[in-house]
Amino acid sequence: MLSERRLQVLRAIVQDYVGTEEPVGSKALTERHSLGVSPATIRNDMAALEDEGFIAQPHTSAGRIPTDKGYRLFVDKLAGVKPMTAPERRAIQNFLEGAVDLDDVVARTVRLLAQLTRQVAVVQYPSLTRSTVRHVELLSLAPARVMLVLITDTGRVEQRMVDCPAPFGEASLADLRARLNSRVAGRRFTDVPMLVEDLPDAFDPEDRGTVSMVLSTLLETLVEENEERLMIGGTANLTRFGHDFPLTIRPVLEALEEQVVLLKLLGEAKDPGVTVRIGHENAHEGLNSTSVVSVGYGSGGEAVAKLGVVGPTRMDYPGTMGAVRAVARYVGQILAES
Amino acid sequence: MLSERRLQVLRAIVQDYVGTEEPVGSKALTERHSLGVSPATIRNDMAALEDEGFIAQPHTSAGRIPTDKGYRLFVDKLAGVKPMTAPERRAIQNFLEGAVDLDDVVARTVRLLAQLTRQVAVVQYPSLTRSTVRHVELLSLAPARVMLVLITDTGRVEQRMVDCPAPFGEASLADLRARLNSRVAGRRFTDVPMLVEDLPDAFDPEDRGTVSMVLSTLLETLVEENEERLMIGGTANLTRFGHDFPLTIRPVLEALEEQVVLLKLLGEAKDPGVTVRIGHENAHEGLNSTSVVSVGYGSGGEAVAKLGVVGPTRMDYPGTMGAVRAVARYVGQILAES
DNA sequence: CCTGGCACTCTTCATATGCGAGTGCCAGCG
DNA sequence: CGCTGGCACTCGCATATGAAGAGTGCCAGG
Numbered sequence: 013m014l015s016e017r018r019l020q021v022l023r024a025i026v027q028d029y030v031g032t033e034e035p036v037g038s039k040a041l042t043e044r045h046s047l048g049v050s051p052a053t054i055r056n057d058m059a060a061l062e063d064e065g066f067i068a069q070p071h072t073s074a075g076r077i078p079t080d081k082g083y084r085l086f087v088d089k090l091a092g093v094k095p096m097t098a099p100e101r102r103a104i105q106n107f108l109e110g111a112v113d114l115d116d117v118v119a120r121t122v123r124l125l126a127q128l129t130r131q132v133a134v135v136q137y138p139s140l141t142r143s144t145v146r147h148v149e150l151l152s153l154a155p156a157r158v159m160l161v162l163i164t165d166t167g168r169v170e171q172r173m174v175d176c177p178a179p180f181g182e183a184s185l186a187d188l189r190a191r192l193n194s195r196v197a198g199r200r201f202t203d204v205p206m207l208v209e210d211l212p213d214a215f216d217p218e219d220r221g222t223v224s225m226v227l228s229t230l231l232e233t234l235v236e237e238n239e240e241r242l243m244i245g246g247t248a249n250l251t252r253f254g255h256d257f258p259l260t261i262r263p264v265l266e267a268l269e270e271q272v273v274l275l276k277l278l279g280e281a282k283d284p285g286v287t288v289r290i291g292h293e294n295a296h297e298g299l300n301s302t303s304v305v306s307v308g309y310g311s312g313g314e315a316v317a318k319l320g321v322v323g324p325t326r327m328d329y330p331g332t333m334g335a336v337r338a339v340a341r342y343v344g345q346i347l348a349e350s
Numbered sequence: 351m352l353s354e355r356r357l358q359v360l361r362a363i364v365q366d367y368v369g370t371e372e373p374v375g376s377k378a379l380t381e382r383h384s385l386g387v388s389p390a391t392i393r394n395d396m397a398a399l400e401d402e403g404f405i406a407q408p409h410t411s412a413g414r415i416p417t418d419k420g421y422r423l424f425v426d427k428l429a430g431v432k433p434m435t436a437p438e439r440r441a442i443q444n445f446l447e448g449a450v451d452l453d454d455v456v457a458r459t460v461r462l463l464a465q466l467t468r469q470v471a472v473v474q475y476p477s478l479t480r481s482t483v484r485h486v487e488l489l490s491l492a493p494a495r496v497m498l499v500l501i502t503d504t505g506r507v508e509q510r511m512v513d514c515p516a517p518f519g520e521a522s523l524a525d526l527r528a529r530l531n532s533r534v535a536g537r538r539f540t541d542v543p544m545l546v547e548d549l550p551d552a553f554d555p556e557d558r559g560t561v562s563m564v565l566s567t568l569l570e571t572l573v574e575e576n577e578e579r580l581m582i583g584g585t586a587n588l589t590r591f592g593h594d595f596p597l598t599i600r601p602v603l604e605a606l607e608e609q610v611v612l613l614k615l616l617g618e619a620k621d622p623g624v625t626v627r628i629g630h631e632n633a634h635e636g637l638n639s640t641s642v643v644s645v646g647y648g649s650g651g652e653a654v655a656k657l658g659v660v661g662p663t664r665m666d667y668p669g670t671m672g673a674v675r676a677v678a679r680y681v682g683q684i685l686a687e688s
Numbered sequence: 689c690c691t692g693g694c695a696c697t698c699t700t701c702a703t704a705t706g707c708g709a710g711t712g713c714c715a716g717c718g
Numbered sequence: 719c720g721c722t723g724g725c726a727c728t729c730g731c732a733t734a735t736g737a738a739g740a741g742t743g744c745c746a747g748g
Contacts, residue, residue, distance in 0.1 A: 037741050050691055055742065073698045073741050113510070147489050149499065161487065161499060161507065169499065169509045172451070247585060248603035261599075265586035375710050388722050393711065411710050411729045 014064070020047060021057045022066055023090040026078050030328055035075030080291035080325060083303070087288050087329050094330035096338045100128075104338060108346050114138070114167040118243050121319060121343050126246025128335040131323035132268065134306075136278055137241045138166040138316045138347065145196045145204065148230065150189045155179040160226060162233055166311065166347065174229050176222040184219050188226065201234050240275055240317065244268055253324055263298030268322070273298075278318035281306045286333045291325045301325060305332050309340035311347035319343070352402070358385060359395045360404055361428040364416050368666055373413030418629035418663060421641070425626050425667050432668035434676045438466075442676060446684050452476070452505040456581050459657060459681050464584025466673040469661035470606065472644075474616055475579045476504040476654045476685065483534045483542065486568065488527045493517040498564060500571055504649065504685060512567050514560040522557050526564065539572050578613055578655065582606055591662055601636030606660070611636075616656035619644045624671045629663045639663060643670050647678035649685035657681070 014022075024045045028036040038054040041047065047054065058076055061067045066082035069075065078086065096104070107124055111117040118135050125133035149161040156176040163169050191214065195207045208227050212220040247268065250261050267273050273296050280295075281287035286307045292300050299322070306320025320336055352360075362383045366374040376389040376396060385392065396414055399405045404420035407413065416424065434442070445462055449455040456473050463471035487499040494514040501507050529552065533545045546565050550558040585606065588599050605611050611634050618633075619625035624645045630638050637660070644658025657678055659670060 035741090039741075051741095052691055052693090052743095053689085055744095056690090059743080069742085071698065073696085075741070146491065147497070149487050149489065151485050151487065151501070153484070159485070159501065161501070163489070163497065163499070163509065167509070167511075169507050171501065171505070171507045173505075245607060248600055248607060251600040251603065262586055262589040265589065269583060269586060373710090377710075389710095390712095390723065391721055393713095394721090397712080407711085409730065411727090413710070 014060070017047070017049070018057045018061060019085075019090060020045075021054060022061055022078070022082060023086060025058075025061075025067060025076055026082065026086045026090070029077050030326055033326065035070055035077050037075035040075070077326075080293065083290045083325055083329070084293075087290070091330045093286065093337060094334040096334055101338065101342075104128075104342050108342050111346065117343065117346055119245075121339060122243050122245035125319065125321055125335065125339050126249065128339070129321045129323065129332050130246075130252070131249050131321040131327065131332065132244060132246045132264075133319075133321050134242055134244050134268075134274055134278065135319040136275070136317040137243070138168065138310070143168075143316065144198055144200050147197060148189070148192050150185055150192075150226065152180070152182060152185050158185065158222075158226060160229055160233070162230065166316065170233050172229050172233050174222075174226050176225060178218055178221060180219060180222045184215065184222075188215070188223060192230075204234060205231055242271060242274060242278075244274070246321075249323075260301060264302060264322070267296050267298035277304055278306050278320060281308075281318065281320075284308070286337050287320075288329065288333065303327055303329075305329070305336050307336050307340045309344045309347075311344060352398070355385070355387070356395045356399060357423075357428060358383075359392060360399055360416070360420060361424060363396075363399075363405060363414055364421065364424045364428070367415050368664055371664065373408055373415050375413035378413070415664075418631065421628045421663055421667070422631075425628070429668045431624065431675060432672040434672055439676065439680075442466075442680050446680050449684065455681065455684055457583075459677060460581050460583035463657065463659055463673065463677050464587065466677070467659045467661065467670050468584075468590070469587050469659040469665065469670065470582060470584045470602075471657075471659050472580055472582050472606075472612055472616065473657040474613070474655040475581070476502075476506065476648070481506075481654060482536055482538050485535060486527070486530050488523055488530075488564065490518070490520060490523055496523065496560075496564060498567055498571070500568065504654065508571055510567050510571050512560075512564050514563060516556055516559060518557060518560045522553065522560075526553070526561060530568075542572060543569055580609060580612060580616075582612070584659075587661075598639060602640060602660070605634050605636035615642055616644050616658060619646075619656065619658075622646070624675050625658075626667065626671065641665055641667075643667070643674050645674050645678045647682045647685075649682060 021041065024041050024047070025036050028041065028044060038051040038058060041054050042049070042051050058067065061082070062069070062076065065079060066085060067076040068079050070077060104124060108117065108120055111120050118137055121135045122133045125135070143164045143166050145162065146165045147163045149163070151159040151161070153159050156179050158174045158176060158180060159171060160174055161169060161171045191211060192208065195211070196204050199207060208230070211227060212223045215223050247265065250264060253260050277289070277294065277296065277299070281289065286305060289304045291303060294300060294302065294304060301324065302322050303325045304320055304322050306318050308318050310316035319340055321332060323332065359379065362379050362385070363374050366379065366382060376392040379385065379392050380387070380389050396405065399420070400407070400414065403417060404423060405414040406417050408415060442462060446455065446458055449458050452475070456475055459473045460471045463473070481502045481504050483500065484503045485501045487501070489497040489499065491497050494517050496512045496514060496518065497509055498512055499507060499509045529549060530546065533549070534542050537545060546568070549565060550561045553561050585603065588602060591598050615627070615632065615634065615637070619627070624643060627642045629641060632638060632640065632642060639662065640660050641663045642658055642660050644656050646656050648654035658674055661670065
């Protein structure tokens, strides 16, 4: 186990390195932090920390920088979450309150997060899995063509075209619309398949084909849309990443374009609070030199989606975690109100 | 006026520079292109071209590189549009045909363009201005709360919430829905205001407030959604930009995040064919070292939106223009079919 | 266990130097 | 008049060399 002072040293190293972006040496440490001991002592502590794998030196005779393991310890034991100041909170609230629809909420959230953290922001659209159906609308566009519109309680709208096997009258359509809504409106997506299972039986044989097709399209939509959408922003902040650009930034940009990768990344964080994945903890190679700070958010108590930021492992964790948490909280409020 | 050979020299310089990314000298030119004259002659031509401002040398005693003006001449007079090969066409078509809905079409188009051109792709969602209304749906969510759903002929769906000044019965709602659709279905957006102007008069006085409110929300939606959306992709290709990274790439990333900037950029191109804006021709500062190749696309003959790519001024113009044009063509087809 | 001192290692920066690419100009030739 | 070969010149780039500085590890003493 590491002594109390050694933890202090690690904390100081992380803080200084995050601030200056340069390897930090023993002398500088004693000058900037009142640790009450001499550089030589610090050197011993540093050697110990290095043995344990918490810090490393880029090249012999340079200062130390934290390793992923070092950041992990820092985040877990040494740093809290830095709460937002009152003015910051007000600014967040004001900015988000101006949103006019769901897309706008997400767009504003992305901008806000990117600006607050000066990093790349990622916001997942509210998930459908846990959402409920607000309304299903059916529109006849042609005798044998129906448009299906699904509206969720988060305000999301999805539409699909259905080509019917046989012409489908307005009366049947109205009937189906009414029956469908009375069964699924207000229900959870996961319950829908069960609820509509026997619906075709209520219709004339010649309409059953169409009804089944509409239903299967509806179910498809529910499943497909589980492949969440997300929005990213603040990629220009990547330019502050490091000096050795192209090699660092490219895989990150590539990873950010792979929505699948990002969704998996966000999805993996099961923690109820703020989750931090540091460097190599991220499965995707391109993100091995980045950390991902994410948190769930939702309109009620339940989290329906995730949001977070992607930045260099050398980031201000307490501040970033604070910003992410605060934004998630306010977005939740906004969603609950609308 | 420049002699024929000097134009040839300019063309050769552009081609070589685009290929190698290095300033091209007189000797290299004669070796790689059969111009039939000696390096010395080329040197004279180069001096002339430089006097006219078509080429420049980064530093004394280096080869020449084209200036924006040089690229302009190249694009206007010296280069055609390189058509896609048959396999490429097939690939484009196959890739786009898999799309299931409008979002998917746009997403696939972005990926495709980015891959084909190895540059940043920008695709504007089909515009509403020139679109027609397919259907307007009204849903009663609460006695005094109505959801308005607008469906366009391009398959786009927009929804808005309307808080009514007074409770609004199902019967009135159905009435309004029917009247509204009989008037606006199939009509152009721009005609809608005129068409619904006198609609409140047909209703009971106590319902008129609500009707007006629904109508004004509808009109707002039409206008607001004129602020087009767009999707970008392939930003990882920016890493191939140049060697002097951070300074070059940052303003570009920033510009790309300002959708307003991009929309203006695309909007400015009035040309019926492929439009190329080179370097400083782009109003936005951040894009002064990039060229934008764009073209309109649409389901019918009419262009309803733009798509294009953003890349370094040093790009393969004929190839890029060919790819952009081809993709636009096929997207138009896909949209017309659906 | 902490401290000051000391020798050692390595990176970084500046300066110097040679090389090569490419130019501009000129005199001569068709 | 235009093209050509030759030649001197300029400059950027890369490599080498050396001095400086930062930081370490270790050790002996308090």
